[in-house]
Amino acid sequence: MYVSRLALDHYRSWERLVVDFTPGVNVLHGANGLGKTNIVEAVEVLSTGTSHRTSSSLPLIERGEAKATIRANVVDETGGGARVTTYEATIAARGANRARVDSGPSRYLRDIVGEVPSVAFTPDDQRLVSADPATRRTFLDQAGALLVPRYAQRLQQFTRIARQRAALLKQLGAREGSYDAAISGLEVWTGQFIDAGLELTHVRDGIVSRIAAPFAAIYARLASGRGEAGLAYAPSFAEIMDAPDGDAAYDPRPAIAAHFQRLYAGEVARGMNLIGPQRDDLTVTLDGVPAREFASNGEMWTMALALKMALYEAVAEDRGVKPVVILDDVFAQLDESRRRQILDFALDQEQVLVTVAATGDIPDIPASAQAREVSIIDVEELARAYAGGEAGSAR
Structure with a gap:
C-alpha cells in the first residue's frame, strides 16, 4: 500500500x-x-x-x-x-x-x-519516554486508531461523557442552579463515565499487550543487548487490574464507584475528574527502573524508536x-x-x-x-x- x-x-x-x-x-x-x-x-x-x-x-x-x-x-x-x-x-x-x-x-x-x-517518526519522539503522561496517551490513542476497530468512536464517547461530568462538578462547586438536579445528574454521568472508562481501559490494556513484547525485542536489537526494556500499562482505574484470586467474574465497577465517593469533595473543589482513562500512562522501564528518571538521552531515543517500530510491526501483522x-x-x-x-x-x-x-x-x-x-x-x-x-x- x-x-x-x-x-x-x-x-x-x-x-x-x-x-x-x-x-x-x-x-x-x-x-x-x-x-x-x-x-x-x-x-x-x-x-x-x-x-x-x-x-x-x-x-x-x-x-x-x-x-x-x-x-x-x-x-x-x-x-x-x-x-x-x-x-x-x-x-x-x-x-x-x-x-x-x-x-x-x-x-x-x-x-x-x-x-x-502510517507510522510517523518525529523529532519529538524522545518525549514518548521523557515527557508527561499526556504524550504517551497520545501514542496510545494513535496506536488504538490503527489497531482497534471503532477505537476513535470509543474515545470520543468517553471524552464527551467526561466533559459533561466535569461540567456538573464545576456547577456543584460554584453552587449554580439546582443542587438536587446537579447531584442526580452527577450520579447518572458517573455511571456512564465508569462504563465507558472501563471499556476504554480494557482496549488500551490489549494494545499495550500487543506491542510490549516486540518493543522489548526491538530495543534489545537496537541497543545490541545493552539493557532490558519493558513496557506496562498504568491505568488510572487501577481496580480493573486487581481481580481477587484471578476471579474472571470480578466486576470492578463497585470498587471504582466507591473510589469516586471518596474523591467527591476533591473533585467538586477542583471541578475536574480526578481518576479515569484521561489520566492513564505507559510505564517504560530500563532494567526494571523508570526510564524517564534513569535512562540517558541516547537510551530514550532508542526506546522511542523501538516503540514506533513495535507499533509498525503490530499494524503490519494486523492489516497484512x-x-x-x-x-x-x-x-x-x-x-x-x-x-x-x-x-x-x-x-x-x-x-x-x-x-x-x-x-x-x-x-x-x-x-x-x-x-x-x-x-x-x-x-x-x-x-x-x-x-x-x-x-x-x-x-
Whole structure:
C-alpha cells in the first residue's frame, strides 16, 4: 500500500498543493518554513485522525479559512493487481470533521481512520519516554486508531461523557442552579463515565499487550543487548487490574464507584475528574527502573524508536499490509548509529516519506538498496508553483 498522489486545499501553509509520490523512498527537502512537514502531517491526519504536532484540528486549517481538505490516492497491490482508492478528509473549523471514500457518501473522519495505516517518526519522539503522561496517551490513542476497530468512536464517547461530568462538578462547586438536579445528574454521568472508562481501559490494556513484547525485542536489537526494556500499562482505574484470586467474574465497577465517593469533595473543589482513562500512562522501564528518571538521552531515543517500530510491526501483522513510514526531520536529531538504524528499517518498507532541510541530511543509501526507487521532491519548487499560502505555520 502506498500514497500515489496527495492534494491539499487550505491546509496549514498550503492554499493549494498537488504532489505525486512513488513507492520506495520519497525525500521532501527544503529550508524550514516552506511547509514540508505540513505535507507529511496531512498523510498522518488522514491515517490516524490526529497529528503529532497539535491536539486540536483548528491549527490544521489555513488562517482565515473555514475548512481544510486532504485528498489522497492510495494504491493497494495486495492480492494481485493494483486497486486505487481515493480518500478525502475535510477538517472543519466548526463542527465535526468529515470524510469520503471514492466520492461516496459523507461520513465522520473517525470512520475511515486506520484505513491508510502510517507510522510517523518525529523529532519529538524522545518525549514518548521523557515527557508527561499526556504524550504517551497520545501514542496510545494513535496506536488504538490503527489497531482497534471503532477505537476513535470509543474515545470520543468517553471524552464527551467526561466533559459533561466535569461540567456538573464545576456547577456543584460554584453552587449554580439546582443542587438536587446537579447531584442526580452527577450520579447518572458517573455511571456512564465508569462504563465507558472501563471499556476504554480494557482496549488500551490489549494494545499495550500487543506491542510490549516486540518493543522489548526491538530495543534489545537496537541497543545490541545493552539493557532490558519493558513496557506496562498504568491505568488510572487501577481496580480493573486487581481481580481477587484471578476471579474472571470480578466486576470492578463497585470498587471504582466507591473510589469516586471518596474523591467527591476533591473533585467538586477542583471541578475536574480526578481518576479515569484521561489520566492513564505507559510505564517504560530500563532494567526494571523508570526510564524517564534513569535512562540517558541516547537510551530514550532508542526506546522511542523501538516503540514506533513495535507499533509498525503490530499494524503490519494486523492489516497484512506495510504502513506508510513517515520520517519527519529525524535525521538531523540522531547520531550516526541511530540514523543508520532507522534508515535500515525504512528501506525495508513499501513507502517512506522523508523530510529533510537539505538532501545532505539523509545518510547515504547503501548499495544493496540502490535498486529501490528514490524520488527527490524540491519543496521550494512546490511553494513557487503553488504560491499564495502563508508560510507562518510551516516548518
